[in-house]
Structures are given as structure tokens and as C-alpha cells.
Amino acid sequence: MAIGLVKVRCKSIAIFFALTLFLFGCASESSKKDKIDVDISDVTVNDAAKVGVQTARQIFYSLPSPLETAMILKRAGAKYNEEILNPVEKINRYNTNKSMALNLGIYSTDLSYASLFDQTQASIRYMSASKKLAEGLGILNAIDNTVIQKLEENVNNREVIMDIISETFLNTNSILEENDRVAIGSIILVGGWVEGLYIATTLVENVQVADNELVERIIDQKLSLSTVINLLEQHKEHPDVKDVLEDVVSLKVIYDQIQLSVSEVEAVTDESTVTTLRSKNVSSVSPAIFASLKEKVANIRSKYTM
Amino acid sequence: MKSLIYILLIGVFTLFALPGMAQCKNFAKKVCKLELSPFIHDGNFNAAILTEGEDAELFKTFYAGQEYRISVCGSESITKVEFQVLDVQRKVLYTNTSRNFAPSWDFKVEATQQLIILVKVHSNPASKPEELSSGCVAIMFGLKAD
Numbered sequence: 119m120a121i122g123l124v125k126v127r128c129k130s131i132a133i134f135f136a137l138t139l140f141l142f143g144c145a146s147e148s149s150k151k152d153k154i155d156v157d158i159s160d161v162t163v164n165d166a167a168k169v170g171v172q173t174a175r176q177i178f179y180s181l182p183s184p185l186e187t188a189m190i191l192k193r194a195g196a197k198y199n200e201e202i203l204n205p206v207e208k209i210n211r212y213n214t215n216k217s218m219a220l221n222l223g224i225y226s227t228d229l230s231y232a233s234l235f236d237q238t239q240a241s242i243r244y245m246s247a248s249k250k251l252a253e254g255l256g257i258l259n260a261i262d263n264t265v266i267q268k269l270e271e272n273v274n275n276r277e278v279i280m281d282i283i284s285e286t287f288l289n290t291n292s293i294l295e296e297n298d299r300v301a302i303g304s305i306i307l308v309g310g311w312v313e314g315l316y317i318a319t320t321l322v323e324n325v326q327v328a329d330n331e332l333v334e335r336i337i338d339q340k341l342s343l344s345t346v347i348n349l350l351e352q353h354k355e356h357p358d359v360k361d362v363l364e365d366v367v368s369l370k371v372i373y374d375q376i377q378l379s380v381s382e383v384e385a386v387t388d389e390s391t392v393t394t395l396r397s398k399n400v401s402s403v404s405p406a407i408f409a410s411l412k413e414k415v416a417n418i419r420s421k422y423t424m
Numbered sequence: 425m426k427s428l429i430y431i432l433l434i435g436v437f438t439l440f441a442l443p444g445m446a447q448c449k450n451f452a453k454k455v456c457k458l459e460l461s462p463f464i465h466d467g468n469f470n471a472a473i474l475t476e477g478e479d480a481e482l483f484k485t486f487y488a489g490q491e492y493r494i495s496v497c498g499s500e501s502i503t504k505v506e507f508q509v510l511d512v513q514r515k516v517l518y519t520n521t522s523r524n525f526a527p528s529w530d531f532k533v534e535a536t537q538q539l540i541i542l543v544k545v546h547s548n549p550a551s552k553p554e555e556l557s558s559g560c561v562a563i564m565f566g567l568k569a570d
Binding site: 175176177178179180181182183184185186189190192193194276277280281283284285286287288291292295296331334335338341342344345348380381382383385391392393394395396397398399 | 445446449452453457464465466467468469470471472474478479480481482483484485486487488489490491511512513515517518529530531532533534535536537538539563565567569570
């Protein structure tokens with residue numbers, strides 16, 4: 119009896135999935151034609167249908183990519199220090215989806231940081247490590263076999279190398295989205311973001327130095343922190359995301375003690391084609407709070423990379 | 425045997441379901457990304473299938489000193505894609521309607537800011553009332569290298 123019930127349920131579930139997927143398949147076919155037919159008998163006027171559509175607003179939260187993080191670090195005066203990166207030799211320790219995703223993000227930031235400082239051999243090592251982790255996560259073809267060769271062929275061309283790195287990130291992100299694995303994608307991004315914060319906080323020797331741009335960029339992460347939390351909250355039912363969210367929330371407790379006020383923004387376009395968004399941020403952090411932030415970031419990063 | 429048929433059915437229907445997002449990726453890579461040149465794409469993928477009248481919002485922090493290019497583009501079937509850049513108080517800082525729906529905008533921020541990119545798919549006045557066009561809309565960011 120119980121077995122019969124299970125069979126009936128299995129059949130029902132299979133039929134439900136088949137129908138659901140068929141409906142999605144139809145939607146996908148519709149988008150192939152780029153048209154959705156609306157039965158006007160269901161609505162009195164066309165505008166009513168459009169108002170209905172407007173209720174479905176999609177929200178995206180975009181974190182700085184590993185490439186952007188590395189560029190921000192370099193622009194803020196960071197120096198290159200390979201010793202603080204996560205050694206590629208640790209790769210065999212990462213066997214779970216969570217550890218592979220976090221360290222794919224971490225290695226991606228290390229790869230971007232190394233490449234911006236023209237460290238070609240390190241870049242190749244981190245690209246190879248990223249490739250292995252991407253494959254471990256089942257993201258096949260995101261980083262194909264020609265990528266390493268292309269890096270080697272362009273050792274003196276930083277712009278091409280950055281383009282290659284950007285392309286691999288895009289492939290990884292889009293493949294995860296196609297396969298409905300956005301939660302894993304968000305863990306990768308947060309891993310990369312934590313690594314950027316780790317590199318930045320480790321490189322700051324004296325927080326009291328005036329006009330320390332690196333410290334300013336670390337404080338600025340208070341603004342990205344809300345994006346990180348919102349991004350993770352979208353997938354908090356996922357157990358791995360839930361763990362990472364707890365870590366990020368523990369960082370927020372410290373960031374809440376850091377002052378950052380943002381003035382009104384004004385857009386100014388001069389004769390150039392580039393618009394400047396003018397505003398002024400006022401921020402302050404005490405050495406004690408900075409030290410606790412540095413320690414917390416190091417603890418989280420150590421937990422992810424051990 | 426029946427279970428196998430159900431599994432096959434699911435597999436077949438899954439194959440039909442996938443092309444929408446895959447096409448969106450190809451569109452973003454082959455069309456939208458080109459708009460970013462000579463800026464370097466940051467590597468993030470933000471794209472969705474939107475229908476006339478729909479809108480989407482993206483939240484992102486932009487960092488002091490870095491020059492950015494935003495590129496927002498819609499596939500052929502979508503005639504006009506408006507994008508606005510808003511601050512966190514939702515004050516409009518830029519709208520591409522003032523530049524004939526230009527697909528990209530270059531800017532830099534004096535101080536690090538969180539901004540909102542609001543994307544709206546305008547209705548096509550020529551489309552039949554029983555049809556609403558839909559297509560891929562991609563929001564991509566380029567970074568100016570030193």
C-alpha cells in the first residue's frame with residue numbers, strides 16, 4: 119500500500135515536472151520568437167496587461183567582480199605580495215561544493231591581483247587552479263584548455279590577459295545562471311569579495327596614516343556589504359549560503375561601528391564625454407575597530423581556505 | 425519501464441526549457457559586450473528576459489577613482505530600452521532618454537557610491553494589442569584600465 123502510494127506520488131511528481139518544464143519550454147520558445155501572445159479576452163485593455171506585467175520587477179545585486187576588486191586595490195596604492203595569497207597547493211583540500219565555490223572566488227581574486235601586477239607565472243598557476251575548481255563544480259567549458267595557452271602567449275600584454283580573465287568569469291557566471299545554480303554563483307562572488315577585503319586589510323600597516331586610500335576603500339566596503347547580504351538573502355534556504363551569510367553578518371557587526379556618511383550626489387558633465395558624479399563621503403574608523411575588522415576578516419578567510 | 429519514460433520525458437522537456445537563458449548569454453557576449461570596448465568587461469553577467477512594460481533594478485557600488493561604462497542593451501525584438509541611474513534616495517542622475525536611448529554611458533564617481541540602475545522596456549506603439557514583445561536585456565559594466 120505504502121509502495122503504491124509512493125509510485126502514485128512519483129508519477130504525479132514526474133507529470134508535474136514534465137508539465138512545468140513544458141510550460142517553461144514554451145516560454146523559452148516564445149522568447150526564441152521574442153513574442154508573447156496575450157489572449158485579449160482575458161483583459162479589457164492592453165494597458166491592463168502591461169500593468170500586470172509591471173508588478174513582476176526583477177532585482178539584481180551586483181558585487182564587485184574579482185577583476186574590479188583587484189583594480190580597486192591597485193588604484194588605491196596596494197603593493198603586490200604573493201605571500202598573502204591562498205597557495206594553489208591547497209586545492210586538493212577543497213572537495214565540497216561550498217569549499218570549491220568559495221575558493222574559486224578566492225583564487226579568481228588572487229588571479230586578477232597577480233595579473234594586474236604582471237605576475238604571469240602566478241596568473242597561470244591561479245588560472246589552472248580556478249579551472250580545476252570550476253570543473254569540480256561541474257562548470258565545464260567555462261575555462262577551456264586554450265585559456266592557459268592564450269595567457270602564455272600574451273605574457274606581455276596585460277590588456278589581453280585581463281580580457282581573457284573577464285571572459286572566464288562571464289562564462290562561469292552565465293553557465294551557473296543557465297543551470298539554475300545562482301546560489302553557487304553567489305558563494306563564488308562572496309569568496310572573491312572576502313579575499314579582496316583580506317588582501318586590503320593585510321596590506322594596511324598603519325591605519326592612522328592620513329589619506330590612506332586603501333583604508334578608505336576598506337571602509338567603502340560598508341556600502342557593498344548591504345549588497346552582499348541582500349544577494350545571499352535571496353538564496354538563504356541553501357544551507358551553504360546560510361553559513362556564508364552568518365559570516366557576513368558577523369562582519370556587519372563591526373562595520374556598523376565604522377562611520378560613513380554619504381552626501382547628496384550631483385551629476386556634472388563637462389566638455390569631455392565622461393560624467394562625474396560629485397559627492398563627498400565622510401568616514402572614520404578607530405585603530406581598535408580597524409584591528410577587530412582585520413582580525414575578523416582573517417578568521418573568516420582562514421576558515422574558507424583551511 | 426514507465427519510470428524510465430517519465431525520466432526521458434523530463435529530459436526532453438528540460439532541453440526545450442534551456443535555450444532562453446543560453447540565448448541571452450550569447451546575446452550578452454556577442455552584442456552587448458562589444459559596446460563596452462575599449463573598457464574591460466568586469467566579468468559579471470546580469471541579464472534577464474523582459475517583456476514590454478517590465479522593468480528591473482540592479483544595485484551596485486561604484487568606487488572612487490574608477491571610470492566606468494554602463495552598457496544596457498536589448499535584443500532586436502525590444503525596440504526601446506530606457507535605463508536610469510539613481511542614487512539611493514532614488515534621485516535620477518542620468519537617463520538615456522535624454523540621449524536618444526543611447527545604450528551606454530561613461531562616468532566616474534568622486535566618492536564611492538551605491539547606485540541603482542533601473543531598466544525599463546518601453547512598449548512598441550506599432551505592436552498589435554494582443555502581442556507583447558519580449559527579449560533579452562543585459563546590463564554590463566566596463567572598467568577603464570590605466
